[in-house]
Amino acid sequence: MGRSYEQLSLDDRCEIARLSANGSSIRQIAAALDRSPSTISRELKRNRGRQVGYKPGYAEQRARARRWTGSRLDREPGLRRAVLDRLGQGWSPEQVAGRLARDYGRKVISYESIYRFIYAQLRRTSDYSWRRYLPRGKSKRGLRGKKSSSPASFIEGRVSLAERPIEAADxxxxxxxxxxxxxxxxxxxAVLTVHERTSRLLLGIRLVSKVARGVARHLVRLFADLPNSLRQTVTFDNGTEFACHRALHGLSIETFFCDPHSPWQKGGIENAIGRMRRFIPRKTDLATLSNARFRRLVAAYNNIPRKCLDFRTPAEAFSRVLHFECESTTPPLQR
Incomplete structure (x- = not known):
């Protein structure tokens, strides 16, 4: 049966001070209080004043000051401002903690501490605006609807995701x-979004309509400006808005489709859209959102660090890829 431990009380500290002043050894004091010698030794070292020596009242104050008095974000206003500022920009607690560690070269705070701080504010204040600091901003998980029939049969030339090149998966x-x-x-x-699987870069195009020909035309214009090696495959779900996917074949881009009712197979773009909902919620009226504001929100997403990128941002990761590609395809200087 394990031994139970209790904190030293003020009476215990008074007895320690009396016995220590009388010249009793640490083991004698421990035997008198029925405590371990290590407890008495630690108490005398940690709670002794440099000038006053060991005094019960002073020792009690030192011990209370060391005890947990709330979250670090409650105790450190500077750190709280830095964390909340980044959360307000759309960063997740994990991204905040990871980027702080990367910037300072050491662990500053854990993402779990940030989550606990936010949840504590929700409980303490009943102010549900604190949910805006959370990645999804939800208090309950939504229920999934029943599966309906899939429009996959209406897409000509549809190729299953199972046939996508193996290098696209890793x-x-x-x-x-x-x-x-x-x-x-x-x-x-609607907004047409495309997501690069390696760098996690997100591009967005506002649509006037969801007609398949128009969607395909936007995709062709978007990918036409990229180097050939950076436009190899595109993966879609089975929405009929992507029925004209074969227009991309003219750019030597292969197109693939998820299995019916399996949008999770293109989890990168699904996750990206979920993150973008913090900036542009579903209830947003796009007619009131200016093009400049829309571009700034997409840029904000691409400048948030990601754990999977070692807390680099998608913009940083893609710029490196694009730089290396341009360097490798630049023709040598003629002598």
Whole structure:
């Protein structure tokens, strides 16, 4: 049966001070208080004043000051401001903790401490605006609806994801993309999003309509400006807005589709859209969102550090890939 331990009380400290002043050894004091010698030794070392020696009242104050008095974010206003500022920009607690560690070369705070701080504010204040600091901003998980029939049979030339090149799956080779529509509450409003699997770069295009020909035309214009090696494959779900996917074949881009009812197979773009919801919620009226504001929000997403990138940002990761590609394809100087 394990031994139970209790904190020293003020009476215990008074007895320690009396016995120590009388010249008793640490083991004699420990025997008198029925404590271990290490407890008495630690108490005398940690709670002794340099000038006053060991005094019960002073020792009690020192011990209380060391006890946990709340979250570090409660105790350190500077750190709290730095964390909340980044959370307010759309960073997740894990991204905040990881980037601080990268910037300072040491662990500053854990993401679990940040989560606990936010949840503590929700409980303490009942102010649900604190949820805006959380990655999804939800208090409850939504229920999944029943599966309906899939429009996959209406897509000509559809190739299953199972036939996608193996190098696209491990994310080590750039040039493999995922695409999807970011939908909104107001009928007809949508944003075409594409996501590069290696760098996690996200590009967004506001759509006037979801007609398949128009969506394909936007995709062709977007990928036409990239080097050949950075436009190898694109993966879609089975929405009919991607029915004209074969227009990309003219750029030597292979197109693949998820299995019916399996959008998780293109998890990168699904996760990216979920993150973008913090900036552009589903209830947003795109007609009131200026193009400049829209571009700034996409840029904000691409400048948030990611754990999977060793807390680099997608913009930093893609710029490195693009730089190396341009360097490797630049023709040598003629002598």
């Amino acid at each position: 994310r080590k080779v750039p040039g493999h993309w995922e695409a999807d529509l970011m939908m909104f509450s107001k009928y007809g409003q």
